[in-house]
Each structure stands twice: as C-alpha cells, then as structure tokens.
Amino acid sequence: MASIQIRKYRDDDAEAVKELFALGMSEHVPSTFMHLLKQPLTQMVLMCLFCALMASSKSFLLPILAVTLFLAGARQFVVYMFNSYIDTSLRKDVSKIGEAYLKQKDSGFWVAEVDGRLVGMVGCLPNQDAPACLELKRMSVRHSHRGMGIAKALCRTVADFTRDRGYAAVVLYTSVVQTDAQKLYEHMGYEKIREFVIPELVAKITNFTLFEYRLDLQRDGGEK
Template sequence: MAPYHIRQFQDRDHRRVLDLFSRGMEEHVPAAFYHMLTLPHSLLLLPAVPVTIVLVSGSWLLATVYSFLFLLCLRLIFWVSCRNYVVKCLQADLADITKSYLNAHGSFWVAESGGQVVGIVGALPVKDPPSGRKQLQLFRLSVSSQNRGQGIAKALVRTVLQFARGQGYTDVVLVTGNMQYSAMSLYQGMGFQKTGHYFVSITKRLMGLSIFHFTYSLPSVWEPRM
C-alpha cells in the first residue's frame, strides 16, 4: 500500500482533479443502467414489446433487433446524462477551483500518493442554512479506482470535518445519488444521517435516479458543566 498525504489544492493539480472527477462520474453509468432494468416498468416493457412484435409480425429477428436497439439507446441516455452533468460541473465550480472554493470561504483538498493526485474533495459554506445553524457542504469527493480500499476517501471526509470544527460550523451536509452505493455506505459509517430523499425531475424518477441528503452534526465546542 503506497503512502498518501492530504494537502490543499494547488493550481498545478487542476487537470488531474478534472480527470478524477470525470472518470469517477462515468463509473456510475453501468450501475444506473442495470438499476433501470430492474424497475417494474422496465421489467414489464422489455419482454412485452418484443412479444407483441413477434405476435404481430411473426419475426423473431425484428423483435431481437428492437431489444438490442432499446438497450443501446437506454445505455446511451445514461451516458449522455452523465456527460452533460460532468460538463456542467467543469464549467461551473471546477472551472476555477481557487476562485470557487479557496476564495469563497471554503477549501479544496487533494490526496497525493507517489507524486500523483489520487483523491479530491471540496467544501463550501451553505448560503441559507436553517435558523441557528452554520453549515458546510461537502462536494466532489472522488478517489482513483486504482487507489481505493486504502482509507483515502475516509481521510478526505475527516479533513472536511476537521475544517468544519475549526471554523465553528454546526453541521456538514452533502447530497449524493442513490447509485453511489460505496459513498453512501462510507458516509453512514462515519456518522452522517439521511435527512432527505427526492427526485430532481419526473424523468429521473422514471429512470430510478434519486438524490439523498446527508447531515453530520458536529458536537458543540463548549458544553456547560453539570
């Protein structure tokens, strides 16, 4: 296991950060595709239409071609949706990380191993937190597939929590997709609690892609004596 250390982002890391984020997001496409196939309406549609084609036309070849093209189009839809999201992020906060995070009262960290950036995470203050709360939001957690299983993701999250404590935040919050199984397991294992669950659109609901909101409540620095 190669040693690693976590440090603040530097401009020379930018290209590697973008690559890590893009590759990490694209890894979710197969999981989302297979998840879609297990939904009730997919299980009904997939066999029903080919059978109907056979009954009407008598052609198994036509039914097979339909099934292949349907699955291909479905996979393409997920890939395009992922790419659009990645492009949106690359043109937003990831276009200028120093400006978006370091100069906006937040921070951005990288995990470095063997001279290479292998993990990333960012954090920004929540603009309109609930009354009486001061919240920090965790963004863009990603670790290279070759460097997983070494505790890097957990160390990056701990870095965000330590930063939040030092800055006097009451909570660390984040949102993640339901296809990010390992991420959700990590957050829950570290004490984050699910505090919300929603779909961003009807299309996402049909695709079975939902968003979970997590919150980690930080203990008060000052506790009154009994």
C-alpha cells in the same frame, strides 16, 4: 505502505482534478443503467415492445433485435446524461476551483497525493439551505487507490475544517446508485436525513433518487 498526503489544492492540480472527477462520475454509468432496467416503466416498455413485435411478425428474431437496440439506445442515453452532467460541473466549478472554493468565505478544496500522484479530492462550501452547515462536495478517489483510507481522511479533513469554522454540521448529497459512497458516509457517522427525486422529467421517469446525509459535530473535537 504508500505515504498519503492531504493538502490544499494548487493551481497546477487543475488538469488532474478534472480528470479524476470525469473518471469518477463515468464509473456510475453501469450501475445507473442497471437501475434504469429495474424500473417498472422500463420493464413494461420492453415487454410491450417484445409482445407487439412478436404478435405482428410471428418471429422471435425481430422482437429480440428490437429489444437489443432499445437496450443499446438506453445505455447510450445514460452515457449522454452523465457526459452532460460532467460538462456542466466542469463549467460550474470543477474547472475553476480557485474561484469557486478557495476565494469564497468558509470554503476549501483539498487533494490527496500518494507518491506524488494526485489520487483523491474533496471540497466544501456553505450550504445554501442550511446556513449552520458546510456541504461536502466533489469527493472522489481514484479506483486504483481505494481501500487505503484516503476517502476517510478526506472526510475527516472536511469535518475538521467545518468544526474549526464554527459550523454545527456537514451535509452532503449522493445518489441511489452510489452505494459505496453511502456505506462510506454511514461508516463515518453520517445519518441519512432525506431522500428525494430531483424535479427533472428524466429523473422522475427513472426514479433517480438522491440522498441527503448529515454529520453533526461536537465543538470540543470529534463527531457525535
């Protein structure tokens, strides 16, 4: 059985953390693309495109080619959106963990090591909308090391830190396509308290829903 160590972030973890974050986010491209294809607007566009070209060309070849190109373009658009989010997140906080987390009051960042290799990470910060809560952020576990309890250990680390700092709860945000994350958080006692679509045109068109979860803590140890 591999030995799992949860420890505080160090400066020499920077490159491994950035790589882990980018890989973790890129994994959601296929599920996001499938989510896009399931939307009524996408299906309507595909149907209209196919029927219009079928009626005008009297051939199956052109409509099929056009739909194929549309799907390829849609997938590249999803890739572009995730790459943009990764780049923005790297600039915002992932590339400067020390400044964004370790130097801030009631904030922290931890990594998980297995046999000396960094395989997981998580951070937390005070939540701007709920002063009594800390927000769990940047949770990620390397795909090859899932199923070992690493994510649960990282969740417990944040919960313990939050309780020790005197906060009432942990909150977090995850998306409709992150089904494994939703199952994990619910297993750890988190409750879904809100779902919403971010106020951006692309998110509204694709119905890209975010979920807010909350874990209420007891002051004498343990979750409710």
